[in-house]
Amino acid sequence: MQLEIRPDPAEVGRARRWARSRLAGSGIGADEPLAETLILLVSELVTNAVVHTGRPAVLRLSLPGAEAAEETVVRLEVADRSDRAPVPRCVDGEATGGRGLALVDGLADRWGWSAEGVGKRIWCELDRCADPSGAAAPACGPGAAAAYEGRTYGGRTYEAV
Numbered sequence: 001m002q003l004e005i006r007p008d009p010a011e012v013g014r015a016r017r018w019a020r021s022r023l024a025g026s027g028i029g030a031d032e033p034l035a036e037t038l039i040l041l042v043s044e045l046v047t048n049a050v051v052h053t054g055r056p057a058v059l060r061l062s063l064p065g066a067e068a069a070e071e072t073v074v075r076l077e078v079a080d081r082s083d084r085a086p087v088p089r090c091v092d093g094e095a096t097g098g099r100g101l102a103l104v105d106g107l108a109d110r111w112g113w114s115a116e117g118v119g120k121r122i123w124c125e126l127d128r129c130a131d132p133s134g135a136a137a138p139a140c141g142p143g144a145a146a147a148y149e150g151r152t153y154g155g156r157t158y159e160a161v
Contacts, residue, residue: 005057005078007050015046015059026063028074034128037107038074041124044100045078048122053082055119064128074126081119 005011019042049057057080064072088101108124
């Protein structure tokens with residue numbers, strides 16, 4: 001599944017709504033911590049593409065089917081037409097931006113980027129484990145703790161909106 005993103009900050013909200021609408025058939029409940037984490041990651045990566053490149057981008061989601069009961073991986077990718085590498089920044093406590101990649105690093109189980117033609121692709125993955133009781137379990141792995149702890153980073157709490 002993919003969504004074309006225009007270089008307009010309003011596209012971030014559209015990308016979140018689109019991603020939420022795709023969760024319905026995936027077996028991931030909209031109120032699961034995994035879903036909230038995924039929406040926050042969509043917001044961060046699309047914002048980075050829109051703000052830092054000023055060029056169109058493509059958001060791609062790879063979600064499990066509703067019947068997936070075993071451990072599954074949710075993958076999010078944003079491809080843009082800028083050859084500038086993503087660079088995590090160190091910012092002070094008063095800065096209003098600059099924490100996007102740090103959030104991605106803290107919430108995703110894996111993330112990275114690669115050059116792609118005249119641009120790049122930034123990706124991240126979230127693991128979803130099966131619960132032995134048969135109920136869907138939240139994300140597992142390194143990003144799971146952050147998902148359960150109110151999505152905190154640097155002493156601040158972030159909420160997917």
